[in-house]
Amino acid sequence: MELTAQPANPPVAPAWDTSGVRRFLGQYPALCVFAGALLVRLAVLALFSTSPHFGVQSGDMRFYHDWALRILAGEWTDHHAFYGLPGYAFLMAGVYKVFGVHPGVMLSIQSLADACTALLVFRLARAVIPVYPRALAALAALGWVLFVPAQTFSAVLMPTVLAAACYWFCVDRAMQTKTLGLPWRWLGLGTLVGVTATCVATVLFAVPLLIAAALLAQAPRAKRAVAVALLLAGLAAGTSPAWLHNRFIAHEPVFLSAHGGINFWIGNAPGATGYPKIPPPLRAGQRELLVDSIAYAEQENHRPMSRAEVSRYWSEKAWAQIHQEPAAWARLLAVKVRNFWNAFSYDDVTIIALLREEGVLLPGLGFGLVATVGLAGLLLAGCDPKARWVAAAVLLHMIALLPVFITERYRLAAVPGLLVLGAYGISRGIAFVQARQWRPLAGLTALLALAAVFVHLPVQGEMLSSMEPYNLAISELEAGQLDRAEKHLAQAAALAPGNASLLFAQGNLCLKRGDQQRAKVYYKQSLEKEPRNADAYTNLGLIACGEKRWDLGARLFEASLSIDPTDQITLQLLQRARAEMAKH
Numbered sequence: 001m002e003l004t005a006q007p008a009n010p011p012v013a014p015a016w017d018t019s020g021v022r023r024f025l026g027q028y029p030a031l032c033v034f035a036g037a038l039l040v041r042l043a044v045l046a047l048f049s050t051s052p053h054f055g056v057q058s059g060d061m062r063f064y065h066d067w068a069l070r071i072l073a074g075e076w077t078d079h080h081a082f083y084g085l086p087g088y089a090f091l092m093a094g095v096y097k098v099f100g101v102h103p104g105v106m107l108s109i110q111s112l113a114d115a116c117t118a119l120l121v122f123r124l125a126r127a128v129i130p131v132y133p134r135a136l137a138a139l140a141a142l143g144w145v146l147f148v149p150a151q152t153f154s155a156v157l158m159p160t161v162l163a164a165a166c167y168w169f170c171v172d173r174a175m176q177t178k179t180l181g182l183p184w185r186w187l188g189l190g191t192l193v194g195v196t197a198t199c200v201a202t203v204l205f206a207v208p209l210l211i212a213a214a215l216l217a218q219a220p221r222a223k224r225a226v227a228v229a230l231l232l233a234g235l236a237a238g239t240s241p242a243w244l245h246n247r248f249i250a251h252e253p254v255f256l257s258a259h260g261g262i263n264f265w266i267g268n269a270p271g272a273t274g275y276p277k278i279p280p281p282l283r284a285g286q287r288e289l290l291v292d293s294i295a296y297a298e299q300e301n302h303r304p305m306s307r308a309e310v311s312r313y314w315s316e317k318a319w320a321q322i323h324q325e326p327a328a329w330a331r332l333l334a335v336k337v338r339n340f341w342n343a344f345s346y347d348d349v350t351i352i353a354l355l356r357e358e359g360v361l362l363p364g365l366g367f368g369l370v371a372t373v374g375l376a377g378l379l380l381a382g383c384d385p386k387a388r389w390v391a392a393a394v395l396l397h398m399i400a401l402l403p404v405f406i407t408e409r410y411r412l413a414a415v416p417g418l419l420v421l422g423a424y425g426i427s428r429g430i431a432f433v434q435a436r437q438w439r440p441l442a443g444l445t446a447l448l449a450l451a452a453v454f455v456h457l458p459v460q461g462e463m464l465s466s467m468e469p470y471n472l473a474i475s476e477l478e479a480g481q482l483d484r485a486e487k488h489l490a491q492a493a494a495l496a497p498g499n500a501s502l503l504f505a506q507g508n509l510c511l512k513r514g515d516q517q518r519a520k521v522y523y524k525q526s527l528e529k530e531p532r533n534a535d536a537y538t539n540l541g542l543i544a545c546g547e548k549r550w551d552l553g554a555r556l557f558e559a560s561l562s563i564d565p566t567d568q569i570t571l572q573l574l575q576r577a578r579a580e581m582a583k584h
Helices: 019-027 029-048 060-072 087-099 103-128 133-146 148-153 160-176 183-197 201-216 221-249 260-268 286-301 307-324 326-341 351-358 367-383 385-401 411-434 438-455 467-478 482-495 500-512 516-529 534-546 550-563 568-583
Strands: none
Touching (some): 087 183, 103 133, 103 160, 103 411, 326 385, 482 500, 516 534, 534 568
């Protein structure tokens, strides 16, 4: 046998050299944050794209999509003041025009904007954090990437994440301003805020920060005045598509949209809870609410009204309620402040629960933890000039919501600031430990404990409990998931028996299953509870026409159009029913 000498030390595979990766991370941390955030957002989008719910859901998402389709069809205006902020619908229409009517491109743009927000969180945190700024800033940015509502609203057709990105870009610019720079910078910032305000009006609350930054800059007084004037000129230019349309096409003195009055009434009506509790007899749902708000205002005034007059009618009702019971209004404001900070998640469109049920969201943070550490950091921020900018931005956003109501999507734009302030508070705690300053550390711990107690105060949720299964059922009905819809409708019915909207949804489920007799029973019961349900009349008319009872169908369609004369589908059905009547 021939023996072969073996080497004493066999060759070892070379270890993976990570020095290049570490060097890249060290040199370009902001780029890495942006790329990582974008990758996560696109991953969630890819997971969601396999769901039957991907794209156009019910409620506000459907409202914007349908509006964009009308714009694409050439219906740019109805010659009334906008009754709903127009910017997002026109943006969607532009994207649809270039890339086709598919939500993927629009949602990719939103993912890109949301990755920019993660980058802004990193930049702001790094600027205010005194100890371990890079690591804690990266942690704050990771908090935004994994924040469950941020994952959700970047993947659905709503302008929420676009407004958040714009708001915190303005905060970043304000905080970094030492000198005025080129004058056109202020014109550009004003234009950006104005354009975004046509999508989400609360972004206007970034303007006070930008004005303060211009006035505090190191420059002669005249140049600072010019900067503020250019900022306001840009704001006027950015919002001009809305107010020019309203003034010169609709001939109504409305700045952005005339729906502010009804929102003000909902937020301050008798029985208001600080959440969007729709007062009777108005119906929930974006489109239904707008139709009803006009119809009831005209009914009360016994005449047709312009959109500006409708808005004024509801605003005056709200102010009358406030003046009549000022103490109750003060308590309501306190409730809204509590709602803003509370861990309870009021998702008025139930989109977070839908994406959770579809299994497309990554494990992440909820509002309770973010608000706890953020509130503690906010209370510490008064002694730090840079952190004060972030604290002021969070408080301004909260103030922007107090006239109306609090929802998870409305308060989302405050979360980047809360993450920055939370990281700031953690860094202060680390500094206290390193310096062996035990008394300040004990004070910070007490602040955290008090913040945790305040954030987790119990909320009376009985009246809200049926909302989530009901909204889930509506989305599942539209996606054809009838078994899941039936399960969630049963859950909602157990919590809110006899609700008119719920009865209507149960009728829709029966209609989709071909049980027209049961559907008719549910629709009639719904109309007994809510006689202004135009869709119930339309569906009963469809059933009647299916039974060849064209005269009854026509009368039902007419009843529907008397409630909602803008419904083009019902109008076409009425014309068909009349044509069939003429044949017979």
